Amino acid sequence: MIRLDLSTPWGITVGLLPEILLSFWALIVLLVLSWRHQTAADSRLAGWLSFVGVVVSAAGLAALWGNDAQADGLAQMVALDPYRYAAEAVALISAGGTILLSLGYLERERLLAPEYYPLVLLATAGMMFLAGAEDLIVLFLGLEVMSVAVYALAGFSRASPFSSEAALKYFLIGAFASGFLLYGIALTYGATGTTNLSLIGAQLSSGHLPLIAALGLGLLLIGFGFKTASVPFHMWAPDVYDGSPTPVTGFMATGVKAAAFAALVRVLMEGFASAVSLWQPVIAAMAIATMVVGNLVALSQRSLKRMLAYSSIAHAGYLLVGVWPGSFVGAGSVLLYLLAYSLATLASFGFLAVLGRNGERDVTYDDLAGLAATRPAIAFGLSVCMLSLLGFPGTFGFIGKWYILSAVVARGHYILPVILVLTSVISAGYYLPVIMGMYMRPSPGPERYQSVRLSPAAAGTVLVSVVVVIVLGFWPGGLLDVAGQSAARLTQTGLPFAGR
Numbered sequence: 001m002i003r004l005d006l007s008t009p010w011g012i013t014v015g016l017l018p019e020i021l022l023s024f025w026a027l028i029v030l031l032v033l034s035w036r037h038q039t040a041a042d043s044r045l046a047g048w049l050s051f052v053g054v055v056v057s058a059a060g061l062a063a064l065w066g067n068d069a070q071a072d073g074l075a076q077m078v079a080l081d082p083y084r085y086a087a088e089a090v091a092l093i094s095a096g097g098t099i100l101l102s103l104g105y106l107e108r109e110r111l112l113a114p115e116y117y118p119l120v121l122l123a124t125a126g127m128m129f130l131a132g133a134e135d136l137i138v139l140f141l142g143l144e145v146m147s148v149a150v151y152a153l154a155g156f157s158r159a160s161p162f163s164s165e166a167a168l169k170y171f172l173i174g175a176f177a178s179g180f181l182l183y184g185i186a187l188t189y190g191a192t193g194t195t196n197l198s199l200i201g202a203q204l205s206s207g208h209l210p211l212i213a214a215l216g217l218g219l220l221l222i223g224f225g226f227k228t229a230s231v232p233f234h235m236w237a238p239d240v241y242d243g244s245p246t247p248v249t250g251f252m253a254t255g256v257k258a259a260a261f262a263a264l265v266r267v268l269m270e271g272f273a274s275a276v277s278l279w280q281p282v283i284a285a286m287a288i289a290t291m292v293v294g295n296l297v298a299l300s301q302r303s304l305k306r307m308l309a310y311s312s313i314a315h316a317g318y319l320l321v322g323v324w325p326g327s328f329v330g331a332g333s334v335l336l337y338l339l340a341y342s343l344a345t346l347a348s349f350g351f352l353a354v355l356g357r358n359g360e361r362d363v364t365y366d367d368l369a370g371l372a373a374t375r376p377a378i379a380f381g382l383s384v385c386m387l388s389l390l391g392f393p394g395t396f397g398f399i400g401k402w403y404i405l406s407a408v409v410a411r412g413h414y415i416l417p418v419i420l421v422l423t424s425v426i427s428a429g430y431y432l433p434v435i436m437g438m439y440m441r442p443s444p445g446p447e448r449y450q451s452v453r454l455s456p457a458a459a460g461t462v463l464v465s466v467v468v469v470i471v472l473g474f475w476p477g478g479l480l481d482v483a484g485q486s487a488a489r490l491t492q493t494g495l496p497f498a499g500r
Contacts, residue, residue, distance in 0.1 A: 003072040004080060015069070015080055017060040018088060019128050025053030026121035033114050040107045046114035047103045050121055054096040057124075061088055074198060079134040079266070082486035086335050087131035087262035090342055094255035095124040097346040097461050102247040104455025105353050109157065111245065116156055120251065123149035127259035134270075136185040136195040139263055143181065143227070146259065147174045150252060154244040162361060166243030173236040177226030184219030187212050188271070200271040209275045217272055221282055224267075227260040230316050231289040241309035246360050249305070250349030253312045254342035261319050261338060265331050268323065269490060276326045283324045284416060290317030291423040298430045302364045304352055307430050308345070311389060314427060315341050321416045322404040330407040331487035336479065337400035340469070344388040344397055347465035351382045354454050365433050370443025375452055379438040381466045386431040388469045391424050395473040403480065 005011040013020065029049050036042040065085040078084070098120055106116060126146025133139035151174065155167025189195050191213035192203035204213060225233035241249045268279055294314030301307040319341075322334040356363040372379035388397035401424065405417045443449070454462065472479060 001068040001070060003070055005072045006076045006078065006080070007073075011072070012077070015064075015071075015078055017064060018057045018092075019125050019132075021060045022053060022057035022121055022125045022128070025050075025056060026118045026125070029053065029118045029121065030115075033118070037114050038112075040112060043106055043112045043114045043116075044103060046117045047099055047106075050117035051096060051099045053121055054092055054099065054124070058089070058092050058096075061085060061092065065089075074196070075134040076196070077135045077138045078129075078132050079490075081489040082482075083262070083266070083331065083335070083490040084132035086483070086486040087258060087338075088128045090258040090262075090335070090338050091124055091127040091131060091255050093339075094251060094258065094342055094346065095120055095127075097350075097465070098247050098251040098255070100457040100461040101250065101346070101350045101353060102245075103457045105245070105247055105458070109245070109358070111157055113156070116153065119149045119153050119156075123153065123251070124255065127255050130259040131262035133263060133266070134197055136188065136197070136200075136267075136271075139267070140178075140181060140185060142259075143263075144178065146256065147178070150248075150256060153248045153251070154240060156248065157245050160243070160358070162243035163245065164243075166240045169236050169243075170240045173226060173240075177223045177233075180219050180226070181223030184216045184221075184223060187216030187219065189216075191216060197267060197270040201273055204272065204274050207274050209278060214275070214278060217275060217279060218282075220267060221279065221286075224260060224264045225286060228257060228264065228316050228319070229313050230286050230320060231293045231313065234290070234293070234313050234316075237313055238306055238309045241312065242303070242306050242361055246305070246349050246353040246356075249309070250346050253308070253345050253349070257312070257316065257319075258338045258342060261323070261334055265323055265334055266490065269326060269331060273326070280324055280326065283320055287317050287320035287324060287416060288419055290314065290320060291419055292317075295423045295426045299426065301430065302366075303361060304355075304363045304365065304368075304434070305360050308348060308352070311427065311430070312345070314423065315389070317423070318401065318404060318420060321408055321420050324413070324416060325407050325411045327407060327411065328487040328490065329410060329484060330404075331490055332480075332483035332485075333400070333403040333407045335486060336403050336483040340388065340396040340400035340472070343465045343469050344385045344395075347381060347462040347469075348385040348389070350454070350458050350462045350465075351378055351385070354378070354452050354458070365437050368434060368437040369441035371438040371449060371452075373443050374449040378452065378454070381462055383435045383438065384466050384469055386434050388473070390427055390431040393473075394470075396469045396476075398473060399476045399480075403483070 004015050006015050069080050071080045123146050126142050129142025151171045154170045155163050157163035191210045192200045229237040298307050298310035322330050352360050388395035391397045391401040408417050
C-alpha cells in the first residue's frame with residue numbers, strides 16, 4: 001500500500017497518473033495529426049496511436065490499483081480508492097473497444113477526419129475525472145470535458161442531417177443538465193460551506209437536512225437524471241443515439257453511462273449518506289419509471305439501433321435499482337452491472353455497424369432474416385449479446401442482475417426486485433425476435449450478407465467481449481468479491497455518518 005499526500009504537487013500528480021497519461025497522449029496524437037491528417041492510412045495511424053494511449057493509461061491505473069494507493073488524510077479533490085479504479089477501468093474498456101470498432105467503420109463511411117480519436121481520448125479523460133471526483137468542482141469539470149468532446153463526436157458525420165441533429169440536441173440538453181448540476185453544487189455549497197464530498201457528508205451528519213441542501217440534492221439528481229438518460233429526463237437519448245455514428249452511440253451508451261453512475265453513487269453515498277431517507281424514494285420512483293417506460297417503448301421499435309437506444313434507458317433503470325440500497329453491496333452491484341452491460345452493448349453496436357451503411361438507422365429485424373445460415377459467427381455473437389442484455393442464465397448479464405437483486409433484497413425491499421424481474425421478462429419481447437430472425441427466418445438470398453464482414457480489429461473486440469460475457473456468466477469467481485471490496489472502501493467514508 002502507498003499513501004499519497006494529495007495536497008502536494010507530487011502527490012496529486014501520482015494520484016492523477018491515469019488521467020494525466022491519457023490527456024498527454026491525446027496531445028501527442030494531435031501533434032502527429034498536424035502532419036498526417038488526410039488519408040485512410042493517417043486515420044488508421046491515429047486510431048492505433050490512440051489505442052496505445054488507452055493501454056498506457058490503463059497501465060498507470062493498474063499501478064495505482066495494484067499498489068493500493070490511498071490518500072494520506074482527507075482526499076482533497078480526487079478519490080484514491082478501488083471504487084474509482086474500477087469505474088475508470090470500465091471507462092477505459094469502453095474507450096479501447098470504441099477505438100477498435102471505429103478503425104474499419106470510419107474508412108467504410110468515409111469519415112476520415114482523424115481528430116475523431118483524440119476526441120475519444122479527451123472524452124475518456126473527462127469520464128475518469130467524473131468517476132473519480134471527490135469534490136463537486138472536479139466533478140463538474142470532468143463532466144464538461146467529457147460532454148464537449150462527445151457533442152463533437154455525435155455530430156462527426158457532417159454529411160448526415162441526423163448526425164447534426166443529434167449533436168445539436170445533445171448539446172442543448174447537455175447544457176440544460178449542466179445548469180441543473182451547477183445550481184445544485186451552488187446550493188450545496190451554500191448549505192455546507194464546502195464542495196468536498198467527505199466534508200459535505202460530515203456537515204450533514206446530524207441527520208437534519210437544511211432546506212437549501214435538500215434543494216441542492218434535488219437539482220443534482222435532476223442533472224444526473226439527464227446524464228444517465230433516466231425517466232423523465234430521457235427524451236433526448238433515442239434521437240441522439242439514433243443519429244450518431246454507431247461506434248459513438250456505443251461509446252455514449254457505455255462510457256458516459258458508467259462515469260455518470262459512478263459519480264452519482266459517490267455523491268449520494270459520501271455527500272448525502274445521512275439523507276438516505278430523502279433520496280431513496282426519488283431513486284426508487286425514477287428506477288420504476290425508467291424500467292417500465294424504457295422496456296415498453298423498446299417493444300414497439302422496428303429499427304435495431306432505436307431498440308438498443310431504448311433498451312439502454314431500461315438498463316439505466318436496472319442500475320438505479322442498484323443505487324437504491326445505499327450499501328456497499330448495492331454500489332458493488334452497480335459496478336458489476338456496468339461492466340456486464342458495457343461488454344454486451346459494445347459488441348452489439350459492433351455487430352450493428354457491419355450490418356448496415358450510412359449510420360445503420362435503417363437496419364430492422366427483417367434485415368437479420370437468415371443471417372445465421374450465411375454468417376453463423378456473427379449470428380452467434382449477436383445472440384449471446386442479446387441474451388446477456390436480457391439477463392439470461394449462463395451470461396454475465398444474468399450475474400449482474402442477480403447481484404443487483406441480492407443487494408436490494410438484503411435491505412428487505414421487494415417492490416423494486418419484482419418490477420425488475422417483470423420488466424426483464426418484457427424485454428424478451430424485443431431481444432428474442434433478433435435471435436429468432438437470424439435463426440428461424442429464411443434468408444432473402446445468398447448474396448444478401450456477402451458484404452457483411454468484420455474488420456480484424458472489430459472482430460477481435462467483439463470476440464473478446466462475447467467470450468468474457470460467456471465465461472463470466474458461468475464462472476464470475478472472484479469478480480463478485482472485487483466489486484464488493486471496491487465499493488466497501490467507498491462506504492467507509494460516507495455511511496458512518498448515516499449510522500448505516
